[in-house]
Amino acid sequence: MQKVVVGMSGGVDSSVAAYLLKKQGYDVIGVTMQIWQDEDVCSISENGGCCGLGAVEDSRRVASVLDIPHYVMNFRKEFKESVIDYFVSEYVMARTPNPCIACNAFVKWEALLARSLSIGASYIATGHYASIARLENGRYAIKNSVTLAKDQTYALYNLTQYQLEHTLMPVGAYSKDEIRNIANELKLPVANKPDSQEICFVANNDYAAFIKEYLEDEDNRRIIEEKRALYMKNMESSGYGFTPGNFVDTRGNILGRHQGLAHYTIGQRKGLNLALGRPVFVKKLDPKTNEVVIGDAEDVFTDRCYVNNLNFMAIKDLEDEMVVNAKIRYSHKGARCTIKRTAADEILCVFDEPQRAVTPGQAAVFYKDDYVVGGGTII
């Protein structure tokens, strides 16, 4: 019997995933990842995150109902290094990170997969609403699930072929309602738990407060400083994103004072406290001058962006131009664009229609026929 490690968050989806695999005849082992255990964070994780102590207890109860073994694996070091340090350093460099993508690529599908294979498993499985298919060209690619309401493929674009080959996503064949019904029929103790929301390690979604507190620790500050020095120079003026500076217009005229770059994202309108008699938006964050550039609605639209840190999924490589559907953030509906190679690890992405708030640090994920073609990080 083939062994599968199911990453259990204590939520409905991963619980039912474990059940479905057991029914399919796999030797199922439940594993809950322990990733971040700050006292305050524990309490928020219980309410929504996937990996807090509440997750451990809930998963244990589910595992006992399903009669499968359950273990807790510690990935705190991996999570801190690959997700938290990345998250904070991106904000410090005036970019907008996506921590879920980093967690998937480096914690779930790297550390968890490795440890699962080491204990004799052939696959890891998750409760994602997506499916993995083998294409005619022999490559594995992720496809949107039957329920388009909640796309979960965006944060998975970064998986390698090896990782996909060793992954099962059993709930992808069902709708959310069907999964809830199964959970209810099984009388799983988590059947009515709400879906997880927001960033699991940030309390009250106040990421600025989180970053500030994180940087109070000397070791953390040193690590972030090293990361920043690696990518960007001459940023002393912006501090760590908490040094106040000027709001300027596109011609450089000073419009007012801002609280520090870390408090803003591209396209933001609310909370700027600028009385200019018309709605204005954040067009750009400049860590070199510590300025927040302000523009009108049309100024935050752009028809192109460059993307690096590439990963290809449905295709081996991008040889010619390709017309794809691109999503530039998790909640983006997707837009038609043409992608073409401009450097060894760089793609230019030209949209048919200009897109609003193309944000450095976010991922651009390319789709063709609902399959993930690949993606990268917006520069």
Add this chain to the structure above:
Amino acid sequence: MEKKIYLDNAATTKTKPEVVEAMLPYFSELYGNPSSVYEFASQNKKALDESRRTIANAIGAESTEIYFTGGGTEADNWALIATAEAYENKGKHIITSKIEHHAVLHTCEYLQKRGYEVTYVDVDENGVVKLDQLEKAIRPTTVLISIMFANNEIGTIQPIKEIGAIAKKHKVLFHTDAVQAFGQLNIDVDDLGIDMLSASAHKLNGPKGIGFLYIRQGIKIRSLIHGGAQERGRRAGTENVPYAVGFGKAVELAMNSMEERIKKETELRDYLIKRVLSEIPYTRLNGHRTKRLPNNANFSFQFIEGESLLIMLDMNNICASSGSACTSGSLDPSHVLLSIGLPHEIAHGSLRLTLSEENTIEEIDYTIDKIKETVEKLRNMSPLYEDFVRRRY
């Protein structure tokens, strides 16, 4: 092997059938409250006293110096917090070691938040407390030295008699957390100069949820738990008679079998250590080679993740541990292993096996074979892993 092999006796032990049998009458037959006046209840009082006497005898103390608690953790909390409060006028300084159980360490942190100062003394590479450092740490304001009798993870036995002498010389009270040692080693509180001692029943084949604190006559510490006048007014709450009786029985059995048990477990332990160290390369024994609990073996296997090893042993029906069991069952590098100077990576690949007198040589052989097999497998996998995660194709 179909049968479970239990090698985690430092976490908890099996409650012996004799212990359960001794406890049973005190649930549904002799259920009276020992504080009541009627004859029916006096039998409970008698049972409680007998158990108390058995325990007192086991450590060379008087019955009146033994106070039942809800476990070892409560006893540790009580000893530290109540001593700190009672001797506040003398000073607010406590000395302990870096390798104590969290019941002591976290209580110290709690006291630090309330304005007390705590010195955490280092240990050497074998996990033995540095006596010169300990003595130098004593100040006029020091009110308590708390050093564990034997370590729960690496099994190292501390020089308790020397510490007792240092404490006496400087007129500082000496508390020892003997949760791992009680029932496994001979303890005489007078001989060793111990003023307070914590112990727990479930580590010596007694029931969970009961322990005691020994408080030497004349030490004026107050209650931690307030309420009725039970335990000579020092620990409120209706006495847990069945568990106290079970504790007494477990101590009686442990004391009677101690010599024989130490001999048997030490032989088995040394056999285990010898085979593992000679047959598995890049392996070290943690803790002192000889001054260690008779049932404790703790190894670090380089290049592997202890978590994976534990899970695979479990899949082979072998119950082991990597250190102390934290609530979530998940592993952070142990503070004890870091304190004896192990780097993080090596501390991560650690395994603790703690024996009981019921373990057989066949079980140990089977376990060693499985460890050998698993460590080899895990080591073979790690370069593969390195390769695949960085490769994009």
